[in-house]
Amino acid sequence: MKSNQSNPVVWFEIYVQDMERAKTFYEAVLAVKLEKMPAPTAECEDMEMWSFPSDKDTAQTTYGACGMLVKMAGVPSGCGGTLIYFACEDCAVQATRAAENGGSIFKEKFSIGEHGFIALAYDTEGNMIGFHSM
Template sequence: MNNNPVGWFEIYVQDMERAKRFYESVFQTKLERLDSPAGMPVELWSFPMMKGQMGASGALVKMADGPSGGNAVLVYFSCADCAVEAARAASAGGQLIREKISIGPYGFIALIRDTEGNMIGLHSMQ
């Protein structure tokens, strides 16, 4: 493998407006509407991506009968201090699952649940 292992992620949602409000509030960013692939009745809103920078981007996805919640995969968002975004999660309608904890030389993590029932991770080095 010559690249970072994650190239894209999708977070499935039932209520797009509610999910957008949550993620835009927690991460203090604006999501961008993506065109749906031809013949696919799906709504996509992507997280900002900076070409040439480390990491991967992804999108919130809403589709008929699309799965949400129940997490088979856990996505970690990079943060300057994951405690900040974890605190925003509760005020944005989400739930704090695990407060910021040390993972030794690898930094810190916190776990939150979004408004759609998806658990996501937050990671920081401080």
């Protein structure tokens, strides 16, 4: 089914309690440098935000972030019911880095058939995150 509509999912936020710990974790696991974001309004002055790298001019304006609804045994909906997947060359590498940098592996790399492989881990803040590779 082909559609002229763009993907409506364009943004995600991962909430943390210890920004320095979380920032260090994601920079090490994903081998990226996060960018400090200024408060968008005066009402948001108490927020601290660090952005994942992206091509702000093109990457999210036409395609968006891929997403879906998922029902999986052992993973509840509600608080904590959103799972973000990060693209990788080999998702086992990032899962191992997660464990080496203060997180833990929930599920080692496994096949999702023709769609590649995923691994699930917890970050230093207790958030479950996913890694995907072909």
